[in-house]
Structures are given as structure tokens and as C-alpha cells.
Amino acid sequence: MTKTEQNKKRDAEFDWRGLIGLDQVKSDLAHLVDGGRMHPVLMLEGRAGLGKRHLAIWMVAKLLCRANLQNTAKMSSQQTGPCGHCGSCREVLANIHPDVMVLDKSGSSIKTADVELLQSHFDVLSPDGLRIGVIMNADSMTTEACNRLLKTLEEPPAQARVILTSSRPLSLPETIRGRCLRWRLSLPDRDDVLKWAKGMLGREGKGSWAEQDMVELVKRCGYSPGSIAKRLDDQPENGLDFSEDVRTLILGDRPNEVLKAAADLARVQKAKAADVINEVEVELSAIYRKRLLSGDPAVAMGQEAWETRAARRQLLNELRRQAVIGKVTLNTQLVAESLGLSRWKEGAL
């Protein structure tokens, strides 16, 4: 591969998958950075697969891009994103930039020692101006780690910039959330996602899919670009095992969020009703446990159950409907009970 080809490949990787539908967010963030009004602590929030991780790296590149710095000095309004090919951008993309530390412990919790490592990173001064720390899935920090990080967030060193990503921001202590500029990513436009997914298949030479199969795949992944990309990577042969996506897509901080996401999924998952139900139960009980432990009075009074009752009924209805369509046997009584609708009656729905 020649040098030009390598550069081209890097460019392609840079604005590659995961960043669909984020144009407005990028433009707003770039505007803040260029105007010198960026908050030192940024938290990117949103469901799995929306591009939080990519956006975080994009932000780091944006903050450090040499071409950008020169342009800003010239007061140019042309360039908004990082260039993607200056020395700094390349180091960021290869995760070898000396002023950047990324804590990414997918699967395991982030502990005090990890945060201390980040703090020592901030202790070192950079001749170029900024020291950046990124914490992916910040909600996986232990309580002790959160407390430790709080010290940095309360009084960030002048050179420090912190970027957090989280799909469950409410799992973080209020003290942490209150110190961040929070940016919530929403689902991109559905037609755009479909178009993007088709384009990606074409670019990667994964063969041609029937229009209907493609539509189905995109739907089943809940229109989440990250999930679609992962699915196409893992199973290019139209393998449709979605239990893992079900798990990640219904993560939420509020029972209503979980139930809504589950109902959406049930609508498109058809025969996968059992997976959805199972994960809904796990997720809801985790939320209740957390709220109970935190002494939330609404939980103790049983108000929560009332609030979500309509959503639970809706979900049950949807699961029943899909079971019929998918010709799957569904023990409605059992499902109703597991959704906390113990006094459910056939005629009542």
C-alpha cells in the first residue's frame, strides 16, 4: 500500500461508520470548540450503537487537530471537523497521541486505580496545550472511582479536558452528572440509516441483499447504526441472532424507557418475543433494585408500578400480537405476571 493509499484509508476510517446522523451534534460541538467556549467536561449520552465512542474520538481529534488550530488562528469558518490526516489526527486515530488517555474497559468496571492513572496523566503538562482523558462507558465506574474522579471534575487542571460516554447516565452519581456538559444523541432518521447501511454493504463488497432483507435487518437492529455495523461484520450471511442486540438496545435508566424500547423491538423482532421478555425482566429488576437501594420514595410507595402500568400492558399486547404473527406459542398469563400484571385477564386488554 502506498503512502497516499494509506492516507486515503485513514480518511475513510475516520468518517466511517457510526457517525451517521451526528452532523448537527458535530457542528454544534465544533462551534463551541472554535469559539473557545467548550466546557472542560463533556458527557456524550445515548443508546448503544449511536456513535458515542466515535464522536468522543472525533472530539479529541477536533481539540488537537493541527490544521484546525491553524485555521482557527486565521479565523476561518470553513473547517469545522478535524482534518483526519495531520500528524495529530493520525496519532489520535491510532490511539498513540501522548496527550490523550482513553479508559476503555468494555465489560469490566472502572476502578479507583484507573481513575488515578488518568489523574496522573493530567498532572503532566503538555507543551502543545491540552491533556485529554476519555472515559468510555463512564457508568461502569465503581462508587469509589466516581468519588475519585469528582476531585478532578470539581477543579479541572487548566490543561485538562475530560470526555465521558454513557448509555446509562442516571447510573452515575448526580455529583458527576452535574459537573458535565451533557449531550444526548438521538436515533438518526430511519431512511438515512437504511441508505447508509446499503452504502456500507456496497463499499465493503458484502454482496447484494434483497431490499426486503435489508429493511428487515435495519429494523431488527432498532435503527441503531452501531448494531447494524456489528451485525454485518459478525454475520454477513444474513444470520439473524439478535439476543445480544436486544440486551443492549433496551438498556435504560427509567422503566418507561426500557418498556418503550422493548415494545419497539417486539414490533420488529417478531418471533424473538421470548428474548425480549427475558431481557426486559432483567433490566427492570436492576432499575428497581437500584432505586430501592437509593431510597427513592416513589418506589417505596409503589407509584412506579402505576406509572408504567400502561406501558407494561402495551408491551404485553405487542408481544402477543407478534407471537400470533410469528406463530409462536406464548404463555400470556406467565408473561403478564413477569411484567408485574398479575391481575391481567384475557378480556381486560
Ligand SMILES: [Zn+2]
Ligand atoms: Zn488534523
